[in-house]
Amino acid sequence: MFVYLFWLYIFLISGGFAHTMRPADEREVFAKTIYAEARGESREGWLWVAWVIKNRARMNKPYWGGSKIRDVCLHPYQFECWNGKNDISIDEPGLYKDILQLIDQIYPSGGSDPTGGADHYNNPAKEGYPAWVSNCDVVRRIGNHVFYKSKNSSASAPSTPVGGSGPCKSGHIRGIPGNCAYYEECVNESYMKRPNAPGTAFNPATGNFDHIGNVAGC
Numbered sequence: 001m002f003v004y005l006f007w008l009y010i011f012l013i014s015g016g017f018a019h020t021m022r023p024a025d026e027r028e029v030f031a032k033t034i035y036a037e038a039r040g041e042s043r044e045g046w047l048w049v050a051w052v053i054k055n056r057a058r059m060n061k062p063y064w065g066g067s068k069i070r071d072v073c074l075h076p077y078q079f080e081c082w083n084g085k086n087d088i089s090i091d092e093p094g095l096y097k098d099i100l101q102l103i104d105q106i107y108p109s110g111g112s113d114p115t116g117g118a119d120h121y122n123n124p125a126k127e128g129y130p131a132w133v134s135n136c137d138v139v140r141r142i143g144n145h146v147f148y149k150s151k152n153s154s155a156s157a158p159s160t161p162v163g164g165s166g167p168c169k170s171g172h173i174r175g176i177p178g179n180c181a182y183y184e185e186c187v188n189e190s191y192m193k194r195p196n197a198p199g200t201a202f203n204p205a206t207g208n209f210d211h212i213g214n215v216a217g218c
Contacts, residue, residue: 041142046099047106048147054106119150123146131200132197168191169186180196183196203215
């Protein structure tokens with residue numbers, strides 16, 4: 001019995017139930033992400049953060065979490081407010097209620113995008129300008145946040161068809177052996193060559209993008 005309890009304790013403190021303990025409701029996760037990321041910003045700032053999340057879900061990129069808003073919000077290391085957390089506490093319920101009312105106007109599919117396709121933002125006063133910024137166009141600054149649009153987004157970036165071994169599954173990504181500057185993404189059953197963000201490369205060991213220093217051969 002003691003051995004069982006000991007291993008149960010180890011399992012729990014190591015985050016064994018981390019995923020299931022997170023909120024299951026997509027609307028709740030969406031609102032809590034905006035609350036934690038932008039509660040000190042204006043209503044317009046909330047709206048733009050919300051649309052960055054929606055635009056990522058619309059683009060359905062595996063490295064951003066896919067096509068569901070909840071998965072985009074909770075994808076590892078994309079939204080800092082969820083790093084190492086199972087939930088986000090609400091200390092200002094009135095403000096949180098206002099955010100819920102805001103997202104109800106655009107969730108799950110309402111409203112028109114005021115950002116022009118923005119898919120990134122950051123707070124330069126806290127974070128400076130990370131390497132990925134060079135692969136984006138600045139869209140606008142609102143309060144403490146600068147909003148960006150990827151240069152290699154599906155709407156703007158040129159892509160180069162590359163060879164493959166028959167049809168592939170749309171959205172699948174893979175590295176290119178010996179090439180740390182580009183990766184391949186499946187579009188319409190054919191792989192397209194796309195540039196990596198500066199300082200990053202696709203890591204076949206993890207199946208995701210990583211710092212270039214962590215990728216073997218780069």
